Amino acid sequence: MRQDILNDDSLTFAEKIISIRAEGSEKVHHPGEITVLPADMAMAQDSTGPLAIKVFDEMGVPKVWDPSRIHLVIDHTFPAADEKVANLHHMMRDFAKKHGVRLVEGSISHQHLLENHIVPGMVLFGADSHTCQGGAVGAFATGIGSSEMAAVWASGKLWVKVPESLKVNLTGQFKKGIYARDVISHFIGMVGEDGGNYKSIEWKGHAVQALSMSSRACISNNSMECGCKLSVFEVDPATQEYFRSVNRKPMYEVHAGTKARYKDEYDIDLDKLEPKVAEPGNVDKVKAVEEVEGTPIDEAFIGSSTNGRYEDLLVAAKVLKGHKINSGTRCIV
Template sequence: MSVRAAEGGKHNVLHPGDIVVLPVDLAMAQDSTGPLAIKVIREMGIQKLWDPSRVHLVIDHTYPAADEKVANLHNLIREFVREMGCRLVEGSISHQHLLESHVVPGMILFGADSHTCQGGAVGAFATGVGSSDMAAIWATGKIWARVPESVKVNLTGKLEKGVFARDIVSHFIGRVGEDGGNYRSIEWKGPAVKTLSISSRACISNNSMECGCKLSVFEVDEATRDYFKKVNRKPLMEVHAGPKANYVKEYTIELDELQPQVAEPGHVDQVKTVDEMEGQHVDQAFIGSSTNGRIEDLAISAQILKGHHVKAGTRCIVTPASRLVFEEAITTGLAETFLEAGAVFTNATCGACVGTHLGVLGENEICISSSPRNYVGRMGASSAQIYLASPATAAASAIEGKITDPRKYL
């Protein structure tokens, strides 16, 4: 991949490995990373942000606060926002909120959260940085970056019943390994892309971080343009790979051949088909997270749960990714379906995914989750085990109290 950067009216063609200083259009930190960024910018002696309107602080990981310590961190963020005049969002996961309200094609977005690469779903340059780097962005509006190499993933065919975007990206991670995309730009291409909704693309771009990517990008197409017409936001620019684009690796995924995927505990890249994992007991099913807490995820989960009941002794927790998703789930009757099925329907937040509230796992408990990560201790006790799957697989598993193929309920 080559990147064209404009500085001072001059255009320079950059190539993988080159270093470039980028102007930032939007900078985000959340309630886990924001407090440290605030500490660093205080230590730098910065009294004024470069552009408060472009700085977003999002309270999402543990909202509302689950204990006094977290409440104090939230108040530290609120005080900083009042002082600096920047933007504050509470109760929506940062990546979903930005997709709903701010991100546009061509935008340069940095977030103090690794899953910021979700913005690539709509053709933005979006990636994560640490808290110290975020403080530097707040102060200057710029950051250096190394131009990544590119990987091309060609999607062909069409998804079969019971197979979803999460299964595509899980299959890819299992294929390349948890470091197979390290500091690379993954470009999702091929004739099957047009069959994927914006939410499905967001799922893939978000979860691509789990193989180490720097960027995960879908080029702007008619679906993207239609989406931004609907939400009344204009792209900054469209970026497309030219005929001379170079890729260090190319892959093809035939969607017709995919089955529902399940990642085994401890490693996101130990991926098997659901039929290889069927029958594994689960204590909890979690449907939500920035990867899979959108309305289409909740809709398929409700379709599976409708007319059934969560198995006795099994917990099913459904957590929307944003306030908008939460409200739509209520107005469309999805929330009622969850409650009738015996599930717990929570406010919008990261919730159980980050292991701080609303579904923390106890010792030796087993969970099937639509969240992005399953490393040791991620959702609670270090002895707990986390299997990763699509919301559909999680919902079907909640009904039977064991890992279950969702296709039997569709």
């Protein structure tokens, strides 16, 4: 590891971690440059895994690069809803058995990896756009396509272009009824659905200290809705305490330099933030809840990889306690 790069005060998180981890490189990599990153972990789920398996088989590669680093997760349609999906699940089980890779069924892929495998400094490629959730703990975690995943399975590495970086400063304090989802929805409303295209988002500011690991995961996970490549919270005392509690050690603690240059910087004052909701149609059609108050709701879904953690379910339970679901509304948890 190049300690001089790790200590370089002029580099962003993305520039540092790519320069440190790049294959056979002894140079600093800047935005727009292309290099090759070795993978520490590769994940595909049941919507993307079958195509990756098909491409891998067509490549004629006899075995995967490292079975212990490959995870297949059946989570998007579990249990299988019909015969077609059941056959896709069968394909994944056969591939896992043949190559000895890890197979997980019924657990949300991003949360499973975060709770059991991801550590700071790791390079994770996932055939799912929400893979950037791993950035919540200071990992290089990004989504790729199925054919790219097949290439990772075969070689253990993948080319990447160094992204430009955005800096988001969080200030103020969370008011009652304001949560991490309001933060990321507000940000997406600010920049638009393509405002973070192939960018690395760094979340900064003293208010970050008030965010739990679950809240950071929520923000990093949903950041892909504005097109980001990475969405990162750097390691801090809360991160360190979390990994002590789960008995896992970081690979590297990567921190952006104080003189790092960003494509754009944004400020979000939590004191002024109101509860947010994205209207149907586009993720950036974000409004304050009070603007749409009274709108009939046909179906409410509580869960997903973005908001399906205990912290989220507890908030929902407190809101619903003592009430009944409206007779015209379906509520799914």
